[in-house]
Amino acid sequence: MNRRTYDGWGYSPLSQITTANVARLRPVWIFSSNDLRPHESAPLVNNGVLFVTSPANQVIAIDVKTGNLLWRYKQSRPSGSVIPNDTNRGVALYGDKVYFALAEAVLVALDARTGKEVWRSTIADNKSGYYTTLSPMVADGKILLGASGGENGIRGFIAAFSAETGKEIWRTFTIPAPGEPGSETWPKGDQWKHGGTPVWVAGNYDPETNLAYWGTGNPGPYIGDQRSGDDLYSCSTLVIDVGTGKIKGYFQYNSNDSWDWDEVSPPILVDYRRNGGTVKGLIDVARDGYLWYLERTSEGGIRFKEAKPFVKQNVFRSIDPITGRADVDPAHKPMTGKMAYFCPGWWGGKNWVPISFSPQTRMIYVPANNNICATGEGLPDVTYVPGKQFEGARWQFLVAPGADHIGEVQAWNIDTGERVWTHTYAKSSNWGGMLATAGGLVFSGGTTDRLVHAFDAATGKVLWEHPTNSAIIAPPTTFMLDGKQYLAVYSGYGGDARGMQGGLNRAFPGEFPEVPEGGAVWLFALDGR
Numbered sequence: 001m002n003r004r005t006y007d008g009w010g011y012s013p014l015s016q017i018t019t020a021n022v023a024r025l026r027p028v029w030i031f032s033s034n035d036l037r038p039h040e041s042a043p044l045v046n047n048g049v050l051f052v053t054s055p056a057n058q059v060i061a062i063d064v065k066t067g068n069l070l071w072r073y074k075q076s077r078p079s080g081s082v083i084p085n086d087t088n089r090g091v092a093l094y095g096d097k098v099y100f101a102l103a104e105a106v107l108v109a110l111d112a113r114t115g116k117e118v119w120r121s122t123i124a125d126n127k128s129g130y131y132t133t134l135s136p137m138v139a140d141g142k143i144l145l146g147a148s149g150g151e152n153g154i155r156g157f158i159a160a161f162s163a164e165t166g167k168e169i170w171r172t173f174t175i176p177a178p179g180e181p182g183s184e185t186w187p188k189g190d191q192w193k194h195g196g197t198p199v200w201v202a203g204n205y206d207p208e209t210n211l212a213y214w215g216t217g218n219p220g221p222y223i224g225d226q227r228s229g230d231d232l233y234s235c236s237t238l239v240i241d242v243g244t245g246k247i248k249g250y251f252q253y254n255s256n257d258s259w260d261w262d263e264v265s266p267p268i269l270v271d272y273r274r275n276g277g278t279v280k281g282l283i284d285v286a287r288d289g290y291l292w293y294l295e296r297t298s299e300g301g302i303r304f305k306e307a308k309p310f311v312k313q314n315v316f317r318s319i320d321p322i323t324g325r326a327d328v329d330p331a332h333k334p335m336t337g338k339m340a341y342f343c344p345g346w347w348g349g350k351n352w353v354p355i356s357f358s359p360q361t362r363m364i365y366v367p368a369n370n371n372i373c374a375t376g377e378g379l380p381d382v383t384y385v386p387g388k389q390f391e392g393a394r395w396q397f398l399v400a401p402g403a404d405h406i407g408e409v410q411a412w413n414i415d416t417g418e419r420v421w422t423h424t425y426a427k428s429s430n431w432g433g434m435l436a437t438a439g440g441l442v443f444s445g446g447t448t449d450r451l452v453h454a455f456d457a458a459t460g461k462v463l464w465e466h467p468t469n470s471a472i473i474a475p476p477t478t479f480m481l482d483g484k485q486y487l488a489v490y491s492g493y494g495g496d497a498r499g500m501q502g503g504l505n506r507a508f509p510g511e512f513p514e515v516p517e518g519g520a521v522w523l524f525a526l527d528g529r
Contacts, residue, residue: 003042003204003354003475004394006139006204006205006206006207006269006411007204007206007268007269007270008204008228008266008268008269008354008438009266009268009356009357009359009436010068010354010356010357010433010434010435010475011357011358011359011435011436011437012435012436012437012438012479013411013438013453013481014439014478014479014480014485015436015437015438015439015440016439016440016480016485016526017437017439017441017478017485017526018439018440018441019439019440019441019456019463019492020167021526022439022441022454022464023462023463023464024198024488024526024527024529025454025466025487025524025525025526025528026525026527027466027522027523027524027528028067028486028523028524028525028528028529029066029067029340029523030067030148030520030522030523031060031062031067031069031520031521032056032518032519032520033052033060033492033518033519033520033521034054035054035055035056035058035060035492035518035519035528036146036492036494036517036519037054037055037056037086037087037492037494037495037517038055038057038086038473038493038494038495038496038497038498039052039054039055039087039450039470039473039474039491039492039493039494039519040087040088040089040090040352040473040474040488040495041053041054041088041089041090041135041474041490042089042090042135042209042433042474042475042477042489042490043093043474043476043477043489043490043521044090044091044093045064045070045477045479045481045488046093046112048064048111049061049062049063049064049070050061050062050063050064050122050488050523051090051091051093051098052090052490052521053088053089053100053135054492054519055086055087055088055103055487056074056089056450057074057075057076057077057088057102057103057123057162058072058073058074058075058108058426059072059073059074059091059100059115059302059372060072060073060093060100061098061112061115061319062521063397064486064523065481065482066173067376067523070115070134071108071114071115072115073100073110073115074376074479075102075108077102077103078104078122080322081103081104081126081131082104082126082127082129082131082152082387083103083104083131083495084131084149084151084152084389085131085133085148085495086103086495087133087390087420087494088100088101088103088132088133088135089133089134089135089200089202090135090220091135091136092135092136092137092138092143093112093138093295093478094138094143094163095163095424096111096112097109097110097111097112097118097163098110098111098112098115099136099138099143099163099346100136100478101123101132101134101135101136101145102132103131103132103133104126104131105122105123105124105125105126105130105131105132105147106120106121106122106123106132107120107121107122107123107132107136107143107145107161107166107508108120108121108357109163109166109254112219114341114368115398117192119165119166120166121161121166121167121168121505122137123145123147124141124147124149125153125159125160127155127386127387127421128152128154128386128387129149129151129152129153129301129386129387129388129390130147130148130149130152130154131146131147131148131149132146132147132148132350133148133200133269134146134148134199134200134201134202135202137202137205137212138163139205139207139210139212139242140243141163142160142161142162142163142169142208142240142242143160143161143163144158144159144160144161144164144202144203144212144242145158145159145161145199146158146159146174146198146199146200146201146214147198147199148198148199148200148217148245148274149198150196150197150198150217150218150219150220150383151194151196151220151387151389151390151391152387152388152389152390153194153195153196153220153221153384153386153388153390153497154194154196154198155173155174155175155193155194155195155196155197156173156174156175156195156196156197156198156199156216156217157171157172157173157174158171158172158174158199158203158214158238158240158245159171159172159245160242160245167249169245170245170248171245172200172240172247172312174197174199174216174233174234174238175192175195175196175197175219175231175232175233175234176192176232176233176259177192178192178247180402181247182232182233182298185229185230185231185232186227186229186231186232186433187228188453189229191227192231194220194384194390195219195220195234196217196218196219196220196234196390197216197217197218197219197220197231197233197234197525198216198217198262198264199214199215199216199217199263199264200217200264200352201215201258201264201265201266201352201388202214202266202270202420203215203240203266204266204269205242205439206269206296209300210240210241210242210243210308211239211240211241211242211300212240212242212298213237213238213239213240213266213267213269213282214237214238214240214266215236215237215238215262215263215264215265215266215267215284216233216234216235216237216238216262216263216264217234217235217262217263217264218234218235218254218257218259218260218261218262219231219234219235219257220390220391220392221378221382221390221391221392221393222257222258222260222376222378222391222392222393223258223334223335223336223376223377223378223379223392223393224246224256224257224258224333224334224335225258226268226336226378226382226392227256227258227335228256230252230255230256231255231256231257232250232252233247233250233252234252234254234257235249235252235253235254235255235262235263235288235495236250236251236252236253236258236259236266237250237253237263237266237284237302238296239248239296239300239301239302240284241300248299248300248301249297249300249301249302250302250353251292251294251302251324253284253286253288253290253292253326254288254326255325255326258333258334258335258340258376258378259288259315259333259334259342259346259374259376260346260350260376260393260395261267261287261288261346261351262287262348263287263288264285264352265284265286265287265350265352265354266284266287266337267282267283267284267294268284268297268355268357268358270279270282270283270414272414272415273415274305274306274417277352278474279293279295279305279412280295280296281293281294281295281296281305282295282296282302283348283357283364283414285310285350285351285355285368286348286350287344287347287348287349287350287351287363288313288315288316288344288348288349289309289310289311289312289313289315289328289344289348289349289388290307290308290309290310290313290316290319290349291307291308291309291310291366291412292304292307292309292325293306293414293417294307304320304323304324306319306417307319307324307376309349310350310366310368310415310419311343311344311349311368311369311371311372311408311410312343312370312371312372312373312400313343313344313349313369314329314330314332314341314342314343314373315328315332315333315342315343316328316329317329320350328349328477334375334376334377334378334393335377335378336377336379336392337377337378337380337382338377338378339375339376339377340375340376340377341373341374341375341398342373342374342375342376343371343372343373343374343376343400344369344370344372344374345395345397345398346374346376346395347369347372347496347499347500348366348369348372349368350366350368350369351369351431351496353367353432353434353473353475354433354434354475355434356434356435356436356442357414357436358432358436358437358442360438360440360457360485361411361413361436361458362413362414362415363411363412363413363414363420363441363457364411364412364414365409365410365411365434365436365444365455365457366408366409366410366411366412366434367407367408367409367430367431367432367433367434367444367446368407368408368410368430369406369407369408369430369431369500370403370405370406370407370408370430371399371400371403371405371406372397372398372399372400372406373398373399373400373518374395374396374397374398375395375396375398376393376394376395376396377393378392378393379392379393379394397500397506397507398434398507399504399507399508404426405424405425405426405427405428406425406428406430406504407424407425407428407429407430407446407447408421408422408423408424408425409423409430409434409442409444409455409460410422410428411442411457411460413511418422420460421459421460422460423455423460423462424505425447427448427511427512428448428449428512429446429447429448429497429501429504430444430445430447431446431471431473431496431497431500432444432445432446432453432472432473432475433445433446433473433474433475433476434448434475435475435476435477435478436457437457437469437478440456440458441454441455441456441457441463442454442455442456442457443455443478444472444475444488444489445468445472445473445474445476445489445491446471446472447471447514448471448493448501448512449467449471450467450468450469450470450471450472450491451465451466451467451468451516452465452468452472452476452487452489452522452524453465466522466524468489468491468520468522469491469516469518469520470491470492470493470515470516470517470518470520471491471493471497471515472489472490472491472492473492473493473494473495473497474490474491474492476480476489477489484525484526485526486523486524486525487523487524487525488520488521488522488523488524489522489524490519490520490521490522491518491519491520491521491522492517492518492519492520493516493517494517498515501514501515505507505511518519
């Protein structure tokens with residue numbers, strides 16, 4: 001995920017576009033991807049070239065000045081490819097190469113000037129259910145990434161490849177084998193081989209310690225009583241030594257998950273103040289509906305500090321103040337043959353889309369979905385078949401009684417731990433990644449009205465909006481070229497956002513209509529020049 005810096009702040013120090021002049025933003029050019037489905041790739045800009053991807057195994061390089069195509073890389077998929085969630089979250093740039101993960105679990109390096117393929121390396125066996133959705137991460141001269149496919153009974157991992165040759169350097173599995181630390185948290189037998197725990201968002205990184213922070217998905221099958229124990233390292237943040245691949249520490253948000261509450265979004269690396277001192281911190285706004293304040297230790301571990309709900313949550317009765325372990329209400333935990341009602345639903349209070357942090361305001365900005373709930377029930381006789389779904393659950397999407405909205409943008413002061421402002425969307429969910437700037441602004445899309453929004457970072461007041469061809473689920477990007485600041489947004493609806501929209505329209509017929517699909521990059525500048 002392109003967040004400009006390794007800490008994941010999603011913050012730009014550019015300040016030419018401000019609260020005073022943002023209303024003058026106008027389109028400069030629009031470029032179509034010629035693709036449907038969800039477009040989740042944050043535009044990445046370097047030396048006047050803008051790079052985006054699309055779900056069709058496609059990388060596009062655009063001349064920022066003219067909006068013209070420089071080159072297009074596109075690969076057809078092998079027959080019978082297993083791609084349950086068809087999306088891509090972007091490229092990485094390093095040296096003279098562009099790094100891109102094909103959906104069928106293949107990493108390629110492209111010449112940044114021409115788009116020609118330099119090398120390719122197989123990440124995992126797609127026929128066994130492994131596929132890729134994430135943007136690669138460059139750290140310590142290595143290309144880091146992992147595989148999606150938790151719904152197919154894979155064994156999740158994070159791997160590092162040589163940036164020059166594509167040769168694999170190390171591979172760290174997110175489920176320990178028998179005898180490895182954490183293996184005792186899985187049932188006896190071979191469930192660990194098919195226990196899911198995928199990764200599908202790139203991690204964040206601390207160059208000073210050479211440690212990376214990666215989030216992991218839920219275990220499989222989906223219902224907890226079908227795999228007793230905590231099931232490490234599912235639904236966790238892992239601390240990875242980038243030099244060796246060794247797991248240095250972890251924090252698990254949901255043990256024995258039964259709600260499909262992946263925690264693949266990595267926490268941001270930010271120091272915050274508590275009780276008169278400074279905490280070398282991690283902050284995660286989680287799918288389980290809780291905001292987690294953590295601490296990075298000098299040894300590479302993670303220490304719990306505090307947590308609180310940021311949306312409607314009925315599963316956790318309390319959080320242990322020392323360990324951070326949740327006390328789960330069994331009445332709201334689905335089990336095999338037992339249906340349970342839980343909030344938030346499986347899409348979570350915040351899904352994969354990233355938060356942002358402004359060092360000016362000391363606030364984080366959260367794309368939240370409130371008042372969403374679900375029922376879940378485990379199905380008996382779940383059997384693992386390579387490349388097939390290994391879920392074993394039945395779900396139903398619900399809206400909390402009396403809810404008057406779903407989508408929100410929330411602003412929290414990280415030093416006080418208190419919410420400062422909330423903007424609600426009466427008739428839309430929110431699947432928009434956040435971008436904060438030194439101009440006192442927060443940009444995001446995410447709404448089904450197809451608008452890109454600019455908020456006053458201090459107050460939450462909407463200062464500017466502009467319609468696009470579709471809804472925007474990719475994080476916005478801002479950059480400077482020839483002395484002028486630009487805003488780039490990549491519109492293109494689909495995927496889980498469309499799935500939630502369908503659930504809302506069933507709950508409120510006619511109130512949440514279909515949103516047009518189709519990817520397009522929109523470039524904005526003051527007065528459109």
